[in-house]
Amino acid sequence: MSLAMTPAEREAFLAEVHVAVVSVADDDGRGPLAVPLWYDYQPGGDIVLVTDRNSRKVELVRKAGRVTVCVQEQEMPYRYASVEGAVITIEGTVTVERRWELARRYLGREGADGYVEATRDATARMCAIRIRPEHWLTRDYTKAA
Template sequence: MDMASIPDDFHDLFEKETFAHVATLTEDGLPHVTPVWIDYDEADDRLLVNTERGRQKERNVRSDPSVGVSMTDPDDPYRFLSVIGEVEELTTEGAREHIDELARRYQDVDEYQPTIETERVILRIRADQVL
């Protein structure tokens, strides 16, 4: 599948309190959708979702990396971005620092709460289709 890119004029979504919904597939092939904080690695053109090891979405993408991600502009609900893609990498590297960074953007706090029970994992998502 060809890669798609996040359009430049939508990069601002990753600078505000934009919530995304991430759809993954369970082992039974059923859709599982959760609201998440969303980030973007502009240099690598990858969407970033930070989760905790063992959560349903993390378990799902281990068996099937296909995902759908949809987000609406918090300032204009009719402006949205929808991505179909694949989790290319699950990494714990920098994930703890990354969740604190997101907590500063979304909650205006220095450190993510609640206490992390296992470890944080970043899902690095390659966009294959962008709507």
Template sequence: MPLSLEERQDFLAEPHVAALAVTAAGGRGPLNVPVWYAYEPGGEVQVMTERGSRKAQLIRAAGRYSLLVQQTEPTYRYVTVEGPVTAADPVTEEELRAITARYLPAERVEEYVTRVLPGIDELVNFRLRPEHWLSADVSA
């Protein structure tokens, strides 16, 4: 059974590792990779990556991407969201700390941020405006 808009937004706001998919060229299937992301209900999805990565190049070329987040323990649920890129901004230290704290235990955040900060200028934050949603909760 599909989730309501509120349920989809709340589920996407949880710290799942997402599968990001973006169209690839040259007769290849879409690039599909795991990513950390940030999202608050009603807002935009944010994904950070290295500016020169294949992922970043393909997102720029396509102008959009999609994410899949899922819960595999009972009960199985998933949400996909797809839409246009609204911005590709430099990553701030505050954004880096926030996304790191979303995924790592508190005692590991500072170590990770300290390791990444010297190369923060090489990171870009792709913002996506949710345009199309799919979802299901198989327990319903």
């Protein structure tokens, strides 16, 4: 029996709320950069990251043109999905409304209101990175039970 998720299972899992660890190659002789980020994903679509456009990670993403996004469920039985893909676009601006929608995904409506208000000045520095999933590596240990 395979512990790999089916395409429908992996897309549904990635669409759940997880913090992603995003990895991107570094060309300065250092190891790949790996950072935790909130993300948005709808089954069959692209992965969207919202982050500071002046950050080291965005500079590396621009150079590499590819990233790996890994999400996991920490409770047993363990499940994870690691997705590699091409960067389709880096949108140079992000609206407050877009940031609020992402924050709502993670914090709920009330938490999103507080988070966006407390970080309102950050909106002008944000960009949205769109990644097209191409290669998946998944495990679902609930299938072993």
